[in-house]
Each structure stands twice: as structure tokens, then as C-alpha cells.
Amino acid sequence: MNILVLCTGNSARSILLQSILTHRSDGRITAYSAGSKPAGQVHPQSLTLLAAKGYPTAGLSSKSWDVYAQDDAPEMGAVITVCGSAAGEECPYWPGAPLRAHWGVEDPAAASEEHWEDAFQTAYDLLEARAQALFALPFEDMDRAALQTELDKIGQN
Secondary structure, X not given: OXXXXXEOOOOOHHHHHHHHHHHHOOOOOEEEXXXXXXXXXXXXXXXXXXXXXXXXXXXXXXXXXXXXXXXOOOOOOEXXXXXXXXXXXXXXXXXXXXXXXXXXXXXHHHXXXXXXXXXXXXXXXXXXXXXXXXXXXXXXXXOHHHHHHHHHHHHXX
């Protein structure tokens, strides 16, 4: 299944979840990430954390969701937004038919630099737990309604 992970800046949370979904799903998921207002570069602490956990970081980039609205873009089975609720953060909305879920996590990049390590680790832990809940499902064999229900439940935990 292809999953698009969206956030506003596409530099931290969406990059973390993209990596987790792609590299910990045993080939069951290919994840992509994008932002409605991309920062233009991946947050350095995202790269540091992912590298420390053994994820490949080459090729990760902060990009506009317009990339995935093109005719030649991969077809998405689901779109997951990861924006938090702090500071009135506006989460992007993806049109079309894919399943949609919101797995909100507060923005670790909003933390002061001396707190980045803890903030990014907290965000990673939340996203990784949600990804593991998805991996535990037989999502390939689930109907759309059942999978939508489960994606929503995961986002509420």
C-alpha cells in the first residue's frame, strides 16, 4: 500500500513517519511525505535521529504536496496527516478517494534547540507506536470501511 504522510512544513513529523512506515513494514508499505507549505529542507534533528536508529536518510527531502498531485504520481491508498494542535497549526487536506486519517503529533521543531533531542524522540516514539499498530493489522485484506475505522482508532491513541 502507498501512504502519503502530510504536514505543513514536511521537515520533521512527516519525514519521521515516512521513514518508519517504509522501512519497518517489511515491504508492506511504501510511504511518501509532503507539505502544504514545505520548509525546503529536512530538519537536521530529523536526520540525526533517523540515522542514529539505522534508517537511510539519503534522498529525504522537504517538498510540496503538488508533487503527488501530478498524473504520474503513485496512487495513494491512504493519506495520513500528522500535524498537532499547538499554536493553531493548520493541517493540510488531501482531496480525492484515498482513505484519510489524522495521527496528530506536536511539532518537535517548535522546541528550542536545547530540547530538540527529547522533542524529536517523543514525536518518533508516538509515530512509531502508531505505525506498529498499523503493521499489526491485516490491512491488505481489510475492506475500506474497516481499515478506515482502524486508522481512526490508531490516531486517537
